[in-house]
Amino acid sequence: MGLEVAVVSFLIGAAMSAFAAALFVRRSTAGLVPGPTAPPAPAGNLASRALSVLDVGVVVLDRDETAILANPVARRMRVVDGDRLTLPVLSELVRSVTDTGVADSVTLDLSTPGRGPEHVSFLVRAMPLPDGGRVGSVVLRFSDITDARRLELVRRDFVANVSHELKTPVSALTLLAEAVQEAADDPEAVQRFAGRMQREGSRLGRLVQELIELSRLQGAEALPGQGLISVDQIVGEAVDRSRLLAEQTGITVVERSEPGLQVRGNETQLSTALGNLVDNAIAYSPQNTRVSVTSRLVTDADGVDWVDIAVADQGIGIAEPDLDRVFERFYRVDQARSRATGGTGLGLAIVKHIATNHGGAVSVWSVLGSGSTFTMRLPLAGRAPLADPAPLVAVALSGEEAR
CATH class of the missing domain: 1.10.287.130 (Signal transduction histidine kinase, dimerisation/phosphotransfer (DHp) domain)
Structure with a gap:
């Protein structure tokens, strides 16, 4: 970050030096060059070219608050319309710096094209350019601080x-x-x-x-212990580990797997993620209901093959406003139920990070009162040879062992 700031400062310094030189030449040849109302200098000059490569917005204004230069980033932010500033707060900032000769800054929250309703935060730094003992121009620099905030x-x-x-x-x-x-x-x-x-x-x-x-x-x-992993194996292990919890709560856990699918990654992490999903499904389901764990091959619209591992329950479901937040750390849909089950609110956050680290994702479908389905999607790494040509394998566990 320090190097980036230094480089940006250097480029801005170079651009401002070139701009100051251009102003000096324009004033020194007042009889030959049109006055301040003349069109701006050609875009190919050094100042404009230097400003155009910066990834921060830069606007240069004269004492009349006329935008002499504005790089493409600033134009895309729509803080300048033609040669005038579009936001009163920026005009006030420029006047303050012009009057005092002291640099100042403000923070702006703007909606930018392509970001939907999301607001982008900018730190706007106003810096004076002295001219003969007074402020001749003011430079506005817009730095995106959205991620930092x-x-x-x-x-x-x-x-x-x-x-x-x-x-x-x-x-x-x-x-x-x-x-x-x-x-x-x-x-x-x-x-x-x-x-x-x-x-x-x-x-x-x-x-x-x-x-x-x-x-x-x-x-x-780096992801530790990467290798080919049998999806059948991690599904079977997750179902087997849930045996005791299922017996205690009278839940039937059904496994239905498309055999031979393989993914690449860390077996311990994937087993942990799937185990968390199964444990959650059991914890939030009423007695004498069913939890199903399925795996299948899917091909997306781009022709890419994925493995979907889904855990579906017949539990209490999740209200629509909560669906976008269930993967946040410590977020719990039902605080009282979480306390009763000993939940920490971290299980789904761990699932999300494990899926992301394996090049995949996790999603949820749910209707309040009608159960939920959590799906972990992972890139297909290949298929293992099948000893048994049967297309699907089914295993059931419940409080009363399937016979």
């Missing part, structure tokens, strides 16, 4: 959420420890409080582990 907001939210999530089990453990101390003469109460302490301790440990996992997934590390 969004990242700062995400960081603040993340720190606040982590603090809250860690505080809850820690506070519970403290209170339970005090309760155990006060009930030292009551073995039954001690046993009851100790059980609750164990649950809170497990939840705390799971939260810390998932935070570590999420931090590692968001890092810049």
Whole structure:
């Protein structure tokens, strides 16, 4: 970032030097060159060419707030219409700098073409160009700070959420420890409080582990242990791991896989992602319902082959306003249900990052009260030879083992 700023500063300096030289020549040949109302200098001059290659918006204005130069980036931002500024806040900034001779800046939120309703944030820096002891011109530089502001907001939210999530089990453990101390003469109460302490301790440990996992997934590390992975295998492992939870809740888990599909990546991570989806489906489903795990080959409109691994349930569903947020860290559709199940709010965020790191994506379809389907899409790496020509394999698990 420091190098980029230095290069931009150098280019702006070069452009301004060339522009100042052009102004000097124009004033020195006042009898030969038309005055300030003449058309701007040809676009091929050094100042215009230098400004045109910058990835920041630059506008140069004279004392009458007339835009003498505006590079393509500034034009696309629509802060200049012809030779006039379009925003009153920019005019006020220019007047302030012209009067005081001191550089100043403001932050703007603009809607730009091609970005839909999304606003783009710019830091606008106004710098005076002295001319004979007074401000002759003012340069406006527009730097896009949208990503920086969004990242700062995400960081603040993340720190606040982590603090809250860690505080809850820690506070519970403290209170339970005090309760155990006060009930030292009551073995039954001690046993009851100790059980609750164990649950809170497990939840705390799971939260810390998932935070570590999420931090590692968001890092810049190369994907470890890449290789061909059988989709049948990771689906089978996820279903098998859900056996105990399914038995406890009376949920039937059905596997239906298109055999022989292979993807490339890290088997442990993909198993974790699919396991999270299956565990969520079971946790948010009522008793005596079904959760299905399916895998199939799909070809998109561009002719690219993908493997879709879908986990569908007959649970409570997700309201439409929540669909765009379910993959956010710590976001929970049902806070009370999450507390009851010991959820941390990180499971789906981990799924999203694992899918992205493998060149894929994860999506959700849901209707409130009618269940949800989470689909993890991964690039197809190939097909394994099939020993059994049967097109599909089906396995069912439930509280009452399928016989």
